[in-house]
Amino acid sequence: xxxxxxxxxxPTRRKLPQELNILTVLIGVALVFELLxxxxxxxxxxxxxxxxxxMILQVSVVGIIAIGVTQVIITGGIxxxxxxxxxxxxxxxxxxxxxxxxxxxxxxxLTDLPAIVPILIGVxxxxxxxxxxxxxxxLTGIPPFIATLGMMVTARGIAKWxxxxxxxxxxxxxxxxxxxxxxxxxxxLLAAVIFHVALRYTRYGKFTYxxxxxxxxxxxxxxxxxxxxxxxxxxxxxxxxxxGVVTAARAETAQAGMGMMYELxxxxxxxxxGTSLSGGRGRIFGTVIGTVILGLMMxxxxxxxxxxxxxxxxxxxxxxxxxxxxxxxxxxxxKKG
Amino acid sequence: MISTTTLQAIEDFKSKARPYLLEIEGIRKExxxxxxxxxxxxxxxxxxxHALMGENGAGKSTLMKIIAGVYSPDQGTIKLRGDEVRLxxxxxxxxxxxxxxxxELALMAWMTVAENIWIRRxxxxxxxxxxxxxxxxxxxxxxxxxxxxxxxSAEVNSLxxxxxxxxEIAKAVSYESSVLIMDEPTSALxxxxxxxxFEIIRDLRSRNIGIVYITHKMNELFEIADEFSxxxxxxxxxxxxxTDVTRDDIIRMMVGREITxxxxxxxxxxxxxxxxxKDLGLEGVFSGISFDLRRGEILGVAGLVxxxxxxxxxxxxxxxxxxxGAIRINGEETTISSPAxxxxxxxxxLTEDRKETGCFLPLTILExxxxxxxxxxxxxxxxxxxxxxxxxxxxxxxxxRIKTPNLDERIENLSGGNQQxxxxxxxxxxxxxxxxxxxxxxxxxxGAKAEIHRLISNxxxxxxAVIMISSELPEVLGMSDRILVxxxxxxxxxxDRAEADQVKIMELAxx
Numbered sequence: 001x002x003x004x005x006x007x008x009x010x011p012t013r014r015k016l017p018q019e020l021n022i023l024t025v026l027i028g029v030a031l032v033f034e035l036l037x038x039x040x041x042x043x044x045x046x047x048x049x050x051x052x053x054x055m056i057l058q059v060s061v062v063g064i065i066a067i068g069v070t071q072v073i074i075t076g077g078i079x080x081x082x083x084x085x086x087x088x089x090x091x092x093x094x095x096x097x098x099x100x101x102x103x104x105x106x107x108x109x110l111t112d113l114p115a116i117v118p119i120l121i122g123v124x125x126x127x128x129x130x131x132x133x134x135x136x137x138x139l140t141g142i143p144p145f146i147a148t149l150g151m152m153v154t155a156r157g158i159a160k161w162x163x164x165x166x167x168x169x170x171x172x173x174x175x176x177x178x179x180x181x182x183x184x185x186x187x188x189l190l191a192a193v194i195f196h197v198a199l200r201y202t203r204y205g206k207f208t209y210x211x212x213x214x215x216x217x218x219x220x221x222x223x224x225x226x227x228x229x230x231x232x233x234x235x236x237x238x239x240x241x242x243x244g245v246v247t248a249a250r251a252e253t254a255q256a257g258m259g260m261m262y263e264l265x266x267x268x269x270x271x272x273x274g275t276s277l278s279g280g281r282g283r284i285f286g287t288v289i290g291t292v293i294l295g296l297m298m299x300x301x302x303x304x305x306x307x308x309x310x311x312x313x314x315x316x317x318x319x320x321x322x323x324x325x326x327x328x329x330x331x332x333x334x335k336k337g
Numbered sequence: 338m339i340s341t342t343t344l345q346a347i348e349d350f351k352s353k354a355r356p357y358l359l360e361i362e363g364i365r366k367e368x369x370x371x372x373x374x375x376x377x378x379x380x381x382x383x384x385x386x387h388a389l390m391g392e393n394g395a396g397k398s399t400l401m402k403i404i405a406g407v408y409s410p411d412q413g414t415i416k417l418r419g420d421e422v423r424l425x426x427x428x429x430x431x432x433x434x435x436x437x438x439x440x441e442l443a444l445m446a447w448m449t450v451a452e453n454i455w456i457r458r459x460x461x462x463x464x465x466x467x468x469x470x471x472x473x474x475x476x477x478x479x480x481x482x483x484x485x486x487x488x489x490s491a492e493v494n495s496l497x498x499x500x501x502x503x504x505e506i507a508k509a510v511s512y513e514s515s516v517l518i519m520d521e522p523t524s525a526l527x528x529x530x531x532x533x534x535f536e537i538i539r540d541l542r543s544r545n546i547g548i549v550y551i552t553h554k555m556n557e558l559f560e561i562a563d564e565f566s567x568x569x570x571x572x573x574x575x576x577x578x579x580t581d582v583t584r585d586d587i588i589r590m591m592v593g594r595e596i597t598x599x600x601x602x603x604x605x606x607x608x609x610x611x612x613x614x615k616d617l618g619l620e621g622v623f624s625g626i627s628f629d630l631r632r633g634e635i636l637g638v639a640g641l642v643x644x645x646x647x648x649x650x651x652x653x654x655x656x657x658x659x660x661x662g663a664i665r666i667n668g669e670e671t672t673i674s675s676p677a678x679x680x681x682x683x684x685x686x687l688t689e690d691r692k693e694t695g696c697f698l699p700l701t702i703l704e705x706x707x708x709x710x711x712x713x714x715x716x717x718x719x720x721x722x723x724x725x726x727x728x729x730x731x732x733x734x735x736x737x738r739i740k741t742p743n744l745d746e747r748i749e750n751l752s753g754g755n756q757q758x759x760x761x762x763x764x765x766x767x768x769x770x771x772x773x774x775x776x777x778x779x780x781x782x783x784g785a786k787a788e789i790h791r792l793i794s795n796x797x798x799x800x801x802a803v804i805m806i807s808s809e810l811p812e813v814l815g816m817s818d819r820i821l822v823x824x825x826x827x828x829x830x831x832x833d834r835a836e837a838d839q840v841k842i843m844e845l846a847x848x
Contacts, residue, residue: 213697221676221709280699
């Protein structure tokens with residue numbers, strides 16, 4: 001009885017990292033819009049740097065969230081609360097970022113604060129929301145879907161309750177500046193680099209993948225699975241808080257309706273980028289590309305003057321298609337093994 | 338020379354003289370890397386209880402799953418009442434009259450007894466809605482026949498294990514099944530429940546139903562079975578009437594294989610006591626486990642599946658911490674409430690189920706191998722010393738002869754034996770003082786087995802204390818310095834290498 005099934009995978013398949021597939025999709029999507037651009041609109045889609053800049057700026061906020069969501073999905077979980085956390089942190093951060101020139105500030109005694117104060121408040125609140133998510137999941141054992149669904153509703157509620165639905169405006173110039181120019185993109189890319197390194201080169205990352213690949217085996221290997229999950233959800237919350245701050249600064253106003261459905265866009269970006277919903281697999285680089293693909297499509301549809309309603313329908317189909325692809329990939333592997 | 342027609346006539350005559358309900362011939366079933374069954378035959382007469390006997394891994398469950406339509410055989414024929422059949426699924430088997438009572442009962446907890454029995458066949462009223470009254474009445478009638486005293490409208494959730502089993506049996510009868518497969522039905526029953534079950538089984542037998550009865554318990558065999566078939570290592574050994582044989586005969590049939598020299602146990606100097614386990618227990622699972630373990634010693638643990646062997650290992654390693662008793666490491670009492678605690682105390686545990694609690698299937702060999710070592714060093718300020726670990730893992734890969742082109746291959750692409758080596762390497766990288774191995778060679782091929790045995794011997798020589806749980810008696814006998822035998826959550830004895838043999842172990846393990 002020789003070692004019949006010790007079949008090393010073909011070297012060609014190994015040499016091609018998953019990222020390459022996603023890059024191919026990105027290029028494909030871009031080319032499709034380029035072609036359609038010439039046919040339908042008689043002009044280049046990619047040849048317009050301004051359009052691409054706007055596109056990148058638009059998806060940066062979703063991208064920041066998606067970096068956290070990717071890590072949550074790698075552990076085999078899900079975070080539905082990020083969009084609402086964006087709204088909550090945007091509102092509360094903004095209330096500490098108002099200028100004294102505005103007569104009806106929320107906290108008249110606390111105007112003209114240095115920008116770092118509202119930033120830390122927003123990020124800190126996001127972190128707390130994430131800690132609560134993580135603690136609920138780790139300590140009570142309820143499914144992440146339910147825990148973060150609760151946070152999704154609660155955080156949105158807090159955002160509305162905070163000013164009884166009124167928007168908050170008139171931030172200081174220094175606060176508004178972090179949402180202007182290339183700052184959102186820079187923050188997005190910086191977060192991507194940090195967590196790319198964290199996932200690939202640190203114990204934090206190794207444990208994150210291990211838990212998602214097999215939580216039981218992770219525990220047997222001495223990993224404190226619960227404590228680690230709390231960390232991962234806290235980081236995801238913190239990034240959602242950061243996204244909230246950026247959103248408020250960029251809009252120079254905060255409203256309770258902000259970040260609506262961002263959690264789904266973020267999940268879509270992660271899944272399109274190759275992160276597996278069954279856990280243990282996924283890369284930040286893929287999520288960055290997934291975010292850009294999502295942005296390209298939205299921008300491309302607008303460019304082609306496709307109705308906004310169709311855009312949503314198509315987006316839904318794409319998300320499902322990405323998950324179906326993942327499921328087929330899993331099945332193919334199971335058959336092989 | 339006898340002509341084929343004559344042969345055929347003889348066969349016909351035979352089959353008429355001894356009409357079998359179920360006939361299985363030449364069955365072969367292969368799983369990746371293992372031949373589970375080869376050339377297996379089995380014949381069941383109507384109105385008999387036919388026990389399947391064999392050690393763990395002998396192929397009983399695979400055969401039973403083939404009969405129940407869970408697996409389809411690679412080769413061989415299945416005849417039901419003389420006609421060849423193909424069982425495409427458990428549902429197909431059920432419709433052809435073969436029902437299986439699973440060890441883990443498969444009832445829907447939040448539905449009533451009646452709903453469970455008649456699911457997909459509910460009686461309907463004139464409006465096409467489910468007629469609950471009739472369903473309850475039908476159930477009551479069925480229960481009366483079988484002398485089962487359960488309320489048809491009770492929720493299954495509220496029943497005892499024995500009652501749930503009765504419900505499953507009644508359900509099988511309601512399908513007018515002629516073959517009933519029972520997989521260790523008494524494993525979770527009290528004595529009085531067992532005698533009730535046996536009454537029901539005898540009643541079913543009198544209705545000409547053939548019952549395939551899988552058990553590890555010798556006395557049950559003599560009490561309830563008419564015939565029994567023995568299997569060993571995926572092969573059919575023989576069928577006998579249970580009145581013709583003694584206990585010892587059966588044990589001999591079950592274990593009587595040649596012991597080849599595939600266990601290169603080398604004498605290792607036995608050192609000081611490193612671990613003392615005193616009266617260890619886990620409520621409702623096992624109790625009263627006491628032993629000393631010395632450096633360089635290999636302590637084998639034998640016992641049937643379900644005897645609590647793995648639970649003891651999991652308790653010592655903190656996966657499911659013990660509720661009573663104490664563990665001393667190097668003379669100091671140590672509380673172990675998580676695997677991390679156990680690892681700090683110098684322990685390592687290779688778990689029984691490679692897939693469930695061992696491998697990280699989506700990850701690479703390197704990632705699988707380094708994960709436990711990452712708990713102790715190999716990282717600075719959280720940064721993993723990837724290049725150092727890669728060198729260590731590479732050395733480990735060569736030393737253990739793991740067959741793979743490189744460490745970045747995914748572990749799921751390896752054979753079972755090579756996966757097992759990766760998992761052992763994972764623990765060796767933590768430099769354990771006490772190594773617990775639960776079924777270290779299950780489901781892997783002969784070559785890899787021998788290599789793992791050699792490795793275990795070498796570790797013992799280096800002073801590592803080894804606890805080795807195994808269902809394969811030759812392995813336990815060949816490798817161990819002492820053998821602890823368990824039966825139903827209790828320790829029934831510790832045998833020295835010199836006095837131990839297969840029969841002694843089976844006697845302690847099977848009672």
